[in-house]
Amino acid sequence: xxxxxxxxxxxxxxxxxxxxxWELSAIWVQNATILPTIGKVLENFMHATxxxxxxxxxxxxxxxxLIRVMSGYTAGVLIAVPLGVLMGYNKTIQQxxxxxxxxxxxxxxxxWQPLALAFFGMASIASVFDMPFGQQYVFWGNFKxxxxxxxxxxxFFPVVASVMFGVQNVRQTLIDSARVLxxxxxxxxxxxxxxAAAPSIIxxxxxxxxxxxxxxxxxEMLPGSLAGVGYLITHAYELARIxxxxxxxxxxxxxxxxxxxxxxxxxxxxxxxxxxxR
Amino acid sequence: xxxxxxxHLEKIFHSQNEMKINALTDINLSVKENEFVxxxxxxxxxxxxxxxxxxxxEDASFGKVFYNGxxxxxxxxxxxxxxxxxxxxxxxxxxxxxxxxxxxxxxAKPKRLSIxxxxxxxxxxxxxxxxxxxxxxGGMQQRVAIARALANNPDVLLMDEPFGALDAYTRxxxxxxxxxxxxxxxxxxxxxxxxxxxxxxxADRIILMSGSPGKIKKEIxxxxxxxxxxxxxxxxxxxxxxxVLLEET
Numbered sequence: 001x002x003x004x005x006x007x008x009x010x011x012x013x014x015x016x017x018x019x020x021x022w023e024l025s026a027i028w029v030q031n032a033t034i035l036p037t038i039g040k041v042l043e044n045f046m047h048a049t050x051x052x053x054x055x056x057x058x059x060x061x062x063x064x065x066l067i068r069v070m071s072g073y074t075a076g077v078l079i080a081v082p083l084g085v086l087m088g089y090n091k092t093i094q095q096x097x098x099x100x101x102x103x104x105x106x107x108x109x110x111x112w113q114p115l116a117l118a119f120f121g122m123a124s125i126a127s128v129f130d131m132p133f134g135q136q137y138v139f140w141g142n143f144k145x146x147x148x149x150x151x152x153x154x155x156f157f158p159v160v161a162s163v164m165f166g167v168q169n170v171r172q173t174l175i176d177s178a179r180v181l182x183x184x185x186x187x188x189x190x191x192x193x194x195x196a197a198a199p200s201i202i203x204x205x206x207x208x209x210x211x212x213x214x215x216x217x218x219x220e221m222l223p224g225s226l227a228g229v230g231y232l233i234t235h236a237y238e239l240a241r242i243x244x245x246x247x248x249x250x251x252x253x254x255x256x257x258x259x260x261x262x263x264x265x266x267x268x269x270x271x272x273x274x275x276x277x278r
Numbered sequence: 279x280x281x282x283x284x285x286h287l288e289k290i291f292h293s294q295n296e297m298k299i300n301a302l303t304d305i306n307l308s309v310k311e312n313e314f315v316x317x318x319x320x321x322x323x324x325x326x327x328x329x330x331x332x333x334x335x336e337d338a339s340f341g342k343v344f345y346n347g348x349x350x351x352x353x354x355x356x357x358x359x360x361x362x363x364x365x366x367x368x369x370x371x372x373x374x375x376x377x378x379x380x381x382x383x384x385x386a387k388p389k390r391l392s393i394x395x396x397x398x399x400x401x402x403x404x405x406x407x408x409x410x411x412x413x414x415x416g417g418m419q420q421r422v423a424i425a426r427a428l429a430n431n432p433d434v435l436l437m438d439e440p441f442g443a444l445d446a447y448t449r450x451x452x453x454x455x456x457x458x459x460x461x462x463x464x465x466x467x468x469x470x471x472x473x474x475x476x477x478x479x480x481a482d483r484i485i486l487m488s489g490s491p492g493k494i495k496k497e498i499x500x501x502x503x504x505x506x507x508x509x510x511x512x513x514x515x516x517x518x519x520x521x522v523l524l525e526e527t
Binding site for chain 1: 330333334335353354355357358359361364365366367368369378379381382383410411412423426427430436
């Protein structure tokens with residue numbers, strides 16, 4: 001118990017130091033458009049449910065952002081995981097896709113912005129699913145296909161690479177052992193390769209979500225956005241509300257860390273064997 | 279009756295710079311039912327490759343392997359194999375690992391787990407059914423690997439230096455254990471090792487191999503009764519003879 005307390009204390013030293021430096025600098029600068037005090041930012045969180053600069057409450061903006069990221073992420077993952085598994089499993093499939101993936105991978109997702117706009121324009125989930133005009137339409141109109149595309153692009157590559165690596169690096173002895181026990185090709189795939197690669201797959205999903213979430217601000221800078229934490233940040237900047245910019249940044253950081261910890265919990269619960277296996 | 283027959287077997291590996299490496303050349307060997315055969319040779323003589331070809335994990339370049347008179351090409355559950363180390367599925371507990379082969383053959387879970395329990399008892403690890411491989415010592419892991427191979431009830435058991443990674447003490451215990459199991463279950467065993475002592479202690483017949491290219495140099499019948507006594511002069515003489523032969527290879 002004593003030890004745990006010490007560990008928590010250790011992990012809080014640097015954040016606390018940062019807060020102190022921030023507060024001292026803010027007092028020294030004396031200019032809220034460059035660096036507001038902690039109190040000013042804290043006040044935004046105290047009134048999180050207020051309507052900020054016409055964009056709605058903080059939880060609402062986080063919610064909109066989460067739906068955006070999740071739809072892009074889901075789309076990216078649904079393609080990346082099966083493709084990565086197949087590429088790891090079959091050399092021919094890998095050969096077919098690898099060059100293309102290697103060329104596209106270094107392109108930062110935000111560089112797709114102009115093309116995404118040109119391809120998808122103002123199309124949104126609302127217009128694609130041809131929703132009737134009304135409140136529903138306005139809400140789902142927030143989720144532009146161009147944004148979903150950007151976030152999907154961001155999540156796709158780390159997931160595909162990690163999944164492929166995981167499947168390829170399953171120890172040959174495990175596969176051989178299964179074969180001499182009478183495993184069919186189907187058994188090898190579902191009962192050996194997939195479970196053995198599962199930790200790498202989860203790790204890929206984790207990195208993919210982190211990058212997808214990181215693409216948020218860029219995606220929400222696209223025209224047609226009227227809500228979301230990323231948009232809140234850019235709009236607050238135009239209004240010189242740096243306190244709100246920082247509020248948004250903290251939201252992105254904290255939500256990102258929470259999402260990441262979900263994966264950490266899954267890893268620790270189901271893949272505890274991985275780190276201990278030589 | 280002949281269980282395994284190897285007929286003019288040859289294995290050539292093609293290395294990256296187009297070089298041909300002759301790993302095995304003109305191997306002829308028969309193994310009788312219930313026989314315990316040790317393949318002894320220096321590292322790199324192709325003895326592991328030979329075992330992998332018999333298992334069906336690798337193709338022969340020339341020649342054939344027969345099992346019960348039928349040509350044997352693909353791995354199957356009748357010919358089990360125990361590897362040198364780290365062959366357990368790290369995400370499965372000990373019981374599920376032992377039951378893995380029965381899982382592949384489609385046996386219902388309660389039935390295969392009860393068979394696995396039986397083999398768990400046999401290797402003296404009844405309390406470790408729910409443990410995971412990383413929680414076990416190297417010796418325990420190998421015992422589980424042997425139990426896993428036996429639970430599948432194979433006719434022939436191929437063992438590729440199964441005790442190679444163990445310390446001397448555990449190794450001696452495991453050798454005794456293996457002989458007990460072999461006598462109890464009546465299997466045909468082909469056991470690869472580079473330890474002269476291990477071969478003399480275990481085998482009905484020792485196949486001595488020499489390297490580059492790998493070939494059979496000599497066959498020696500071991501007629502001493504089991505359990506063999508390492509301090510017996512006959513045991514020492516045979517060990518010495520084999521050591522000299524090994525040095526010549």
